[in-house]
Every structure is written in structure tokens, then in C-alpha cells.
Amino acid sequence: MSATRLLVLGVVRMHGSAHGYQVRRELLTWSADKWANVAPGSIYHALRKMETEQLLEVASTEAHPGGPDRTAYRLTEDGETEFQLLLARYLSESDDSAQGAYRLAAAVTFLTALPRTRAVNLLRHRLTELAGQHANAQNLLDTSDDWGQPEHVHELYRLWLTSVAAQEEWLRELVTRLETGKYTMADDDGDAFGAPTKQI
Structure with missing residues (x-):
């Protein structure tokens, strides 16, 4: 599964309904093409695919002068479930x-x-997985001399170890920030980013 799928579901969910151009504009405004490798064409493909999978349904279609009609989509119940599952998986699995x-x-x-406690629990699960990766990387670094590999291969294991350690530090700090009330979450008073638009 790609990051694009979660991002498209999230933007449609956040707006209540959205057409492809609106989703594309939102994600490009966030520079998601750089940090999530979202290609503009993949957004339209994801919308059509998720409609056939019944994760999205057509909310409206409007004529657009000088171009094709614009079809706005909204999440179905299955689409909301998919959004929640992908969000949990991508946060918790390293x-x-x-x-x-x-x-x-x-x-x-x-x-x-997400509700605050759910987010913290998912991130703690990821930390547990990272601890295992840290141990594996350290073991490779400590024992690679026994394998007869070129000496400079140690640098690959050091890179992996450093990367895992940096992720662990960031995650521990993020968990602390969440536990001390940082950010407006789905179960807090106020408007949490990514929450569905309230329909009037």
C-alpha cells in the first residue's frame, strides 16, 4: 500500500467531499510530492480505484467549462474503516x-x-519494533568481522544503527509530547487537523 492511498482518503475525509483537483491542490500545497512521493497522476488513479473498491462514492458532479466534469467523492463506511486501518498500520509498523x-x-x-491514547499506543508499538531493529543492527556491527566481509561494510551497519536510534529518539519525544497534551487530538475539545468537516 502506498502513502498516496492514505493521503487521498484523509483529504477527502477532512473536506467531507472533494474532487480530484481539490485533493491534488491540497497535497501539493503540503509538498507531499516531496516527502511522500505523491505523483499528481497517482491521485486521480487512487480516486478511481477506491471508487471501484467502494471506499469512495460519488458525492456530486459539476460541469467545468473548458474541461472535463469534476466529480466529488466522499468516504463510504468502508472508506472510513480503510482510513483508520492504514493510519494505525503506518504509525505502528516499522x-x-x-x-x-x-x-x-x-x-x-x-x-x-486519532484519539490521544490510541495514537500513543500505536507509536509505542512502533518503538518496540524499532528496539528489535536496533538490537539486530548492533549485533551485525558486533559480529560482522566473523563473516569475512570487507571492513568498510561496517559503515552500512553503523548507518542503519544511527538511523534506527534517531527514529527511536524522535518517537520517544513525540510520545512524551502527546502524553503531556501537545496537539489537538480527535477526542479533545476543539478542531483537530484531519477531522471530518462538520456538515450543516
């Missing part, structure tokens, strides 16, 4: 691939769409 980094960035964008 994946050190490039795609994993994009998914984490997308999930952090909509972190405040």
Missing part, C-alpha cells in the same frame, strides 16, 4: 524502506485524527 518512510510521513500528517 519499515525501513523508502516506501515505509513515505507511509510514516503520511500517517504523521493525520496523527491528530
Whole structure:
């Protein structure tokens, strides 16, 4: 699963309904093409695919002078479930691939769409997984001489270890910030970023 899927669901959810151009404009305003590898064409593809999967449904269609009609989508009940599942998975599961980094960035964008305790618990789960990766990286660094590898390969293990340690530090600090009341979350008074627009 790509970061684009979560981001598109999140933007449509946040606005109540949105058409492709609106989703694209929102994500490009956030520079999501840089930190989440969101290609503009992938946004329209994701909208159409999720409509066929019944995660989105057509909310309205309006004629657009000089171009194709604009179809606005809204989340279905299954779409809301998918949003919540992806958000939880991307926050809690540690994946050190490039795609994993994009998914984490997308999930952090909509972190405040969760209740505070749920967000903290998911991040603590990720910390547990990172502790295992830290131990693996340290073990590789400590024992790689026994494998007959070139000496400079140690630098790869040091890079991995440093990267994991930096993520652990950031996560611990984020958990502390959340536990001390930082950010307006879904179960707080006030408007949390990413919360669905209240329909009048």
C-alpha cells in the first residue's frame, strides 16, 4: 500500500467531499510530492480505484467549462474503516524502506485524527519494533568481522544503527509530547487537523 492511498482518503475525509483537483491542490500545497512521493497522476488513479473498491462514492458532479466534469467523492463506511486501518498500520509498523518512510510521513500528517491514547499506543508499538531493529543492527556491527566481509561494510551497519536510534529518539519525544497534551487530538475539545468537516 502506498502513502498516496492514505493521503487521498484523509483529504477527502477532512473536506467531507472533494474532487480530484481539490485533493491534488491540497497535497501539493503540503509538498507531499516531496516527502511522500505523491505523483499528481497517482491521485486521480487512487480516486478511481477506491471508487471501484467502494471506499469512495460519488458525492456530486459539476460541469467545468473548458474541461472535463469534476466529480466529488466522499468516504463510504468502508472508506472510513480503510482510513483508520492504514493510519494505525503506518504509525505502528516499522519499515525501513523508502516506501515505509513515505507511509510514516503520511500517517504523521493525520496523527491528530486519532484519539490521544490510541495514537500513543500505536507509536509505542512502533518503538518496540524499532528496539528489535536496533538490537539486530548492533549485533551485525558486533559480529560482522566473523563473516569475512570487507571492513568498510561496517559503515552500512553503523548507518542503519544511527538511523534506527534517531527514529527511536524522535518517537520517544513525540510520545512524551502527546502524553503531556501537545496537539489537538480527535477526542479533545476543539478542531483537530484531519477531522471530518462538520456538515450543516
